[in-house]
Amino acid sequence: MHKNKHRAFLKWAGGKFGLVEEICDHLPEGKKLIEPFVGAGSVFLNTNYERYLLNDINPDLINLYQELKSAPDFFIGEARKLFNAANNQEQRFYELRKEFNQSTESLQRSLLFLYLNRHGYNGLCRYNLSGGFNVPFGRYKAPYFPEKEMYFFAEKAQKAVFTCEPFQNSFKRARRDDLVYCDPPYAPISLTANFTQYSKNGFSLDDQLLLAKLAKYNADKKGATVLISNHDTLFTRDIYSEARLTKIMVSRTISQNAEKREKVGELLALYKAV
Numbered sequence: 001m002h003k004n005k006h007r008a009f010l011k012w013a014g015g016k017f018g019l020v021e022e023i024c025d026h027l028p029e030g031k032k033l034i035e036p037f038v039g040a041g042s043v044f045l046n047t048n049y050e051r052y053l054l055n056d057i058n059p060d061l062i063n064l065y066q067e068l069k070s071a072p073d074f075f076i077g078e079a080r081k082l083f084n085a086a087n088n089q090e091q092r093f094y095e096l097r098k099e100f101n102q103s104t105e106s107l108q109r110s111l112l113f114l115y116l117n118r119h120g121y122n123g124l125c126r127y128n129l130s131g132g133f134n135v136p137f138g139r140y141k142a143p144y145f146p147e148k149e150m151y152f153f154a155e156k157a158q159k160a161v162f163t164c165e166p167f168q169n170s171f172k173r174a175r176r177d178d179l180v181y182c183d184p185p186y187a188p189i190s191l192t193a194n195f196t197q198y199s200k201n202g203f204s205l206d207d208q209l210l211l212a213k214l215a216k217y218n219a220d221k222k223g224a225t226v227l228i229s230n231h232d233t234l235f236t237r238d239i240y241s242e243a244r245l246t247k248i249m250v251s252r253t254i255s256q257n258a259e260k261r262e263k264v265g266e267l268l269a270l271y272k273a274v
Contacts, residue, residue, distance in 0.1 A: 005046055009149035010061075010114070011123020012040035016183060016229070019266070020046045022248050026227050026268050027179055034180045034224075036170035041065075043181050045156060052160035055170045057202075058125065060133075062164040064110040065157060072154035075110070076147055082115040083145040093119055093137040101132045118143040167207075171214045176223035177273070184211055186231045189264070205235075212239040212269075219271035232265030243269035 007017060016023060020042055027033070027043075031050045038044060038054040039061075056062055068075050086092060097120075100112035113133075117123055120135040128134045163170065167184070174180055185203040208230075215226040230236045232247055249263040 006042075006152055007146075007149055008040035008042050008045060009146035009153055010040040010117050013122070013124060014183070014186065015040045016042040019229070019248065019250060022246075022268065023181065023227070023229065026246065026270055027181060028225055030177055030179045030225070032175075032178045034170055034174055034178055035183070036167035036180065037183045037185075039183060041153065043183070044160065045153065049179070050159065053163065053170065053173060054160050055163045055165060055167070057164065057166065059164050060109060060113045061125075062162050063106050064113050065153075065160075065162050067107055067110040068150060068154050069157040069160070069162070072151060075107075075154075076150050078107075079111050079114050079150075080145060080147070082111060083118070083143060085142075087115070088119060088140070088143060090137045090139075097133060097135075118146070167211065168214065171218055174218050174222055174224040178224045180215070180218065180224055180226040182211060182215070182226065182228040184208070184228070184230065187233055187236050189231055189233060191233075191235060208236075209239055212243075215269070215271045216242055220274050223273045225273045226271040228267075228269045228271075230267050230269070232267045236267055236269075240267065240269035243271050245269055 005017065005020060008015060016039075023043055024047055027047065032053065033044070033047060033049045034053040035044060036055050038056045041054065044052055044054055054065070082096075087096065096112055097116060100109060100116060103109050103112065116133060116135065117125065119138055119140065121138045124135045126133070126135050167182070171180065184207070187205070187208050211228065215228055218224040219226055228240065228243070237245065246268040248266050248268065250266050251263060
């Protein structure tokens with residue numbers, strides 16, 4: 001795995017491609033991996049379990065995965081048609097974004113979701129309060145069409161079941177000897193500075209606390225092994241105090257200037273099955 005890493009076909013804020021080795025080193029062998037916050041799926045793509053349960057609260061993401069899994073050749077052929085110079089214009093981007101927001105058809109939304117991910121600013125995924133996708137145009141010279149990555153994902157997805165539900169429900173599905181890897185929205189580095197903004201993203205400090213409790217419960221009472229990634233802060237060290245903690249330093253871009261990178265600490269919290 002370490003020699004030939006597989007990239008996700010989506011751009012994804014907080015994606016785990018750069019940390020895959022460290023994460024995999026902490027995941028023991030087993031038959032089934034559950035991911036309550038799958039995101040772009042870097043851990044799924046770079047591990048080798050017999051079965052996967054992959055969940056995310058974003059229905060557009062899970063729809064896309066289902067469509068790609070069920071008919072890869074057709075889906076990739078249709079998606080390719082959206083990647084051309086004419087569609088890489090600002091006005092056209094906003095037309096297609098509007099079309100996406102008005103569509104209720106699963107295949108059309110999935111194709112446009114991939115288009116918006118690759119043509120939108122920084123690959124962000126963001127919705128307004130009425131549920132409309134509102135990421136601006138990215139201004140890329142020629143957005144990459146991730147055909148090879150999509151085929152790899154689709155092939156591997158044959159081992160996976162996809163769900164779209166709250167993370168608590170994924171834990172209910174865990175059984176003895178299952179492995180659970182959690183990559184939740186990260187806790188704010190500073191509780192005071194980020195508090196109001198943080199609560200709006202739908203993952204509160206109470207959710208962080210609940211996740212830690214579910215991890216411990218599933219390890220102690222159900223015999224599952226749970227690994228969680230998060231920022232290294234006093235708050236996370238407190239809520240994960242009963243896990244085995246490993247600190248890793250990662251590079252983060254801290255301003256719009258990509259040159260300004262600094263190392264920040266991340267925690268891996270491991271709850272071993274009893």
